[in-house]
Every structure is written in C-alpha cells, then in structure tokens.
Amino acid sequence: MIRFALLIGAIAAFAAAASAQVPTADAILDRVDRNAVPGSKILVSEMTIHGRRESRTVKSKSWIEGEDKAFTEYLDPPRERGIKMLKLGDRLWTYSPDTDRAIAISGHMLRQSVMGSDLSYEDMMADHKLREAYDARVAGEETLGDRPCWVLELTSRSGEIAYPSRKTWVDKGRFIVIKEERYAKSGRLLKTLEVRSVEFVQNRWLPKEVLFRDVLKEGQGTEFRILSIEFDAPISDALFSKASLRK
Amino acid sequence: MIRFLLKGILRDRGRSLFPLLVVTAGVFLTVAFYGYILGMMNNMIRSNANLRHGHVKVMTRAYAQDIAQVPNELALTGVAALSDELRTSYPDLDWVARIPFGGLLDVPDDEGETRIQAPVAGLAVDLRTSGGPEPGLLGLAKILVRGRMPRVPGELLMSDELARKLGLDIGGKATLITTTMAGSLAMANFTVAGTIRFGIRAMDRTGLIADLADLRRALDMDDAAGEVLGLFKDGIYRSDQAAAVLRSFEGRYAGRQGEFLPAMQTLAEQPGMDIIIGRMRYATSAIVFIFLLAMSLVMWNAGLVGTLRRYGEFGLRLAIGEAKGHVYRTMLAESLLIGVLGSTAGTVLGLSLSWYLQVHGIDVSSIMKNITFLMDTVLHSKITPLSFVIGFIPGLLASLIGTAIAGRTIYKRQTARLFKELES
Secondary structure, rough: OOHHHHHHHHHHHHHHHHOOOOOOHHHHHHHHHHHOOOOOOEEEEEEEOOOOOOOOEEEEEEEEEEOEEEEEEEEOOOOEEEEEEEEEEEEEEEOOOOEEEEEOOOHHHHHOOOOOOOEEHHHHHOOOOHHHEEEEEEEEEEEEEEEEEEEEEEEEEEOOOOOOOEEEEEEOOOOOOEEEEEEEOOOOEEEEEEEEEHHHEEEEEEEEEEEEEEOOOOEEEEEEEEEEEEOOOOOOOOOOOOOHHHH | HHHHHHHHHHHOOOHHHHHHHHHHHHHHHHHHHHHHHHHHHHHHHHHHHHHOOOEEEEHHHHHHHOOHHHHHHHOOOHHHHHHHHHHHOOOOOOEEEEEEEEEEEEOOOOOOOEEEEEEEEEEOOOOOOOOOOOHHHHOOOHHEEEOOOOOOEEEEEEEEEHHHOOOOOOEEEEEEEEOOOOOOEEEEEEEEEEEEEOOOOHHHHHEEEEEEHHHHHHHOOOOOOOOEEEEEOOOOOOHHHHHHHHHHHHHHHOOOOOOOOOEEEHHHOOHHHHHHHHHHHHHHHHHHHHHHHHHHHHHHHHHHHHHHHHHHHHHHHHOOOOOOOOHHHHHHHHHHHHHHHHHHHHHHHHHHHHHHHHOOOOOOOOOOOOOOOOOOOOOOOOOHHHHHHHOOHHHHHHHHHHHHOOOOOHHHHOOOHHHEEEEE
C-alpha cells in the first residue's frame, strides 16, 4: 500500500514537472512560423474599415508565394475594382486602371494606410518569419477567452523593421497568434491585433477574423476576414510580374 | 493779437516759412507713412486670406481640430447647399470652396515607368468656372511664369521650381498619388498647363494648383470640400465684422453634437495667423513710433532753430520796452499758429496721398517682374481715424515745445549788450 502510494506520488510529481516545463520562446515562434508561412496560398478576403465617418468593406483576392511574392487584385467596391498590387521581395507596385500606371510604393508611402484601413503597406509587406526577425522571451502565460496562451516579448534583431518590439499572445494548443501589441522604438503602442475567430483548414489553424487597430487613428479599427483560402495551390510565375498588373 | 501774429507769419516769410515747411513736411510724411504701413499690413493679411485662410473659414469641427494635417477624410459634405446658405445669410462675403491636399507626384518616362517622384502640397480651387473669383483672388495671371491657365479637365498649374526639378515642360504629364476622402489610395493623371512662382519658399518647392472639379473626382469628394472660405467683397479684413459673422454662424449649431457639423474660424483665430497678426501689429506700432519720434525731433529742432535765429529781434523788442513775458508769450502763440497751419497742411496732404493710394494704389508689378510674389502687386494705403491725428498732435506739440525751450533765452537777454552786438 505504501509502495503504491509512493508510486502514485512519483507519477504525480513527474506529471507536474512535465506540465510546468515551458518551451523556449524560439521554439514557440518556430511553430507559429511553420503554421503561418506556407509555400503558397490563394485567398479571397474582405476588410471592413470602420472610419470616423462611416464603415465600408473592400474585397480582394490575393495570390501569395512564400515570403517574397504576392499579387492582390481588389474586387469591390466599384471605385476600388481593378486596383492591383504586386510585391516582389522588398518592392511594391500599385496599379490603378484610371491612370493605367503601375507605380512603385516606397519610402514614407509604405507607412500610408491601405485603402484607408488600419493596415499600412508596410504591414502588408511584412511576411517575414518572426523567429528570424525577432529575439523573443516568454514573459508569462495568460488565458484569453478559454484559450491558454504563452505571452512572448519580441525585440527586433535589426533596426530596419516597422515594429521594433511586440508583445504577442500565442495559443498554446494551436500555435497561432491570437493577440498582439506592436510598439515603436520609443515604446509607444502603435497597433493592436485581435483574432476574433479561427478555423482549421488543410491541417493548420488559421485566424479567420482579425481586428486590426491603428491606435494613433480615431476609429473602430479594421476587421479582416478570410472568405476562402487554398494552401499550396499552383500559381503561375507569370503572375508575379509587372506586366500582369495591366492585364 | 492772433490776427496780428498771423499777419506777421504770412507776410514775414523769412522767419515763418522754414518752420512752417518743416512742420508741414514732417506731418505729411508721418501721416503718409502711417497709412502706407497700415496698407502694407493689410496687403499681407489680404494675401494670406486669399491664399489660405479667408477672412472666415468654415470646416467641420473634426477638421478644425486637426487642421494642420489637412485631413480630407474629415471634410465638409453637402458643400453646394452650405455655400448657398452662406451666400444668402452673409451677402457681404464671397464664399469659395477649396480642397488643400498633399501627396506624391510621379513623373513617368517614355515607357510609363516611374522616372522621378516628389512630395507635393496643393490647393484645389475653382479654376474653370467662367468669371469665377478664384483666379483673381490668387492673382494667378500675375504669377504665371510659363504656359497658360487650365482650360480643360485634367490640367493643373505647378510651381515653376518644382516643374524644373521634375523635368516637366508645359504639356508634360504626371500622376498624383494621394488618398481619397475615405482614405483609399487615389491616383490621377494630370497635364501641366502652366507654371507659377508663388514667392513663398515652401510652396515653390512643392506647390500645385488644380481645379476643384478634378480633385473632387480624384479624391472621391463629390459635393465635398475641406474648407469653405469667406472673404469680404472689398478684400479688407475687419476683425469685428468677422467676429460678428462667426457668432451668428456658430449660434446656429450651438448645443448640437457631432464632429462633422460645420465650424467657423476667423482669420485671426487660425493657427499661425494669430501670431503673424500680433507680430505685425507690434512691428507696425514700433516702426510708426520710431518714425514719429524722429519726426518730432526734427520739428522740435526746427522750433529751436527758428527761435534762436531771432535772437537779435528779441533784443530789439526788449529795448523798445516790450516785456520779456510778452515776447515769450507771443513767440509761443506764433509757434502754435505755425504748428496748427503746418500740421493742418501736412495732415491734408498726407491724407490726400493716402486716400489716393487707398483708392487707386500704386502698381509695382513692373518692378516686381522678376520677383513674382503671391500677393497684390498694387500697393494700397489705408486711412483710419488715427490717421487724422497721428501727425497733427506731434506737429503741434513738437514745434511748441522747441519754441518754449529755446524761448527761455528771452529771459537771459540783456539790452545793455544789444547795441554792442548791433555795432559788431
């Protein structure tokens, strides 16, 4: 009986020790990156932008290949229809059918809002792996809703990054970011991200509805919704060229 | 007595002409200079009002709070109805809608690829309505360097310096990249119809003037405008009348909530202008004071010299039995008369010139051919109630005080030495 009690005690102690073991921040970010940055994806999404005066919804379709190539075409509303964007590495072009011109977006323009939303072109461009861009440490654990999370503090490894530090809440079971605060070098909070719903698609968890807020702007933020997504879909390389902007 | 002295002044020009001329000239210059300085100040206020601020400006409450950012997403809507209402309620003012905007100008090469880009700050005004007030308010015809005014949709005026920097000639094409009223990306092609020289450094580096209808289309601002400017029809800013318009307009919206309701600011309340107007008033007062002081000294000196020149006369008058006090008093009375005559003549002449300049102005555009400023090249004076006394009182007092001080020598005059002086 005593032996049995000792055995139970030892098992319980082992289980407690095992559950208390915290994975390293880098390991958590690795899992997040593996989940978030697939080979290729085609997605149809919409943004509902809650401005100070009114709310409006912009619908688009994007073709994304890894971290470096992305092509987006706006489908709706009519004023935005036909506007296209092409990202190749660290370069970005935008095309408007009204002017029939493809113009490079660079410099301070990258910090401008995309379609009046709370997202900037820089935000759109940033598809880098968190593990490579940031040094991270586990700052604690919290439960958001009913989801236990790791709380990570990220500090950029190089100066050339839109957000030199971030505080990120990573779902422990799904390894997706479900809340984030993005800070300037000065420590000022610039943007927040809050995942409203997630979906399990093609063996990976996906944030389906996200609320972005530029805290420097007045307004109720921008809701981003994925309407459909297809992973590892074949995408013609010809799409990722400036010529395709005019087609 | 006064009649006797007056006859003496008029008939003995040897002793009265010089002091009279000095007082007249001094008062004339003071009145004319004061009017000119006020006119210059008005001219500068007029240029600022016409270009940017209006005498009063209507915008949304939210826009007014963030006005330095030119937030077109917070612009006024229903501008046609609002403008009609303003024209009916305040017929003393001209009302014009404008859209200040910022963005990037992209100049293509032969293949349509970006050749060069530059940040721009522009103003959209109604350029194409026949007989509209805007070209005149901005004096565009005078500051046109090359080309012509926009005539068809899609044409704009550009700073000559910016056009040269971007390598754009008349007829050159460029794409304006900016944001719509909803915050979306806006791209619009424009053709350079003409180039202008603003004369304001910041505007010459980045300035554009486009037609309101073109910008409304590009920025998705149908029947909207960032600002509606009200300008008194005679072009003169009157702070009390502007404040009255403001009180009346604000009264309509008092107690109503909503950041997109119209709000009004007078010229003097707008950011920067309060400081400019304060400094200009301070500088004007300082300049006028220094000038007045200098002219007073000249007139005072004239009184002194005039009195001292008559040293022999005092001796003679004392010798024939005139009392020293009587001589002193007649000198003061004479001086007062000269002061009154000179100051009246100087004030009349000064006011005449000021009136002429106020009504007709002087066209200095020929001298400013190579330095074209965005300001009225016809310089005007301005007459105020103070113009009537600003020269008169110093003219009167300065010569009187000069005579009073110099006249004290009468009491030191010894008749015993008179004949010795006359012999020599």
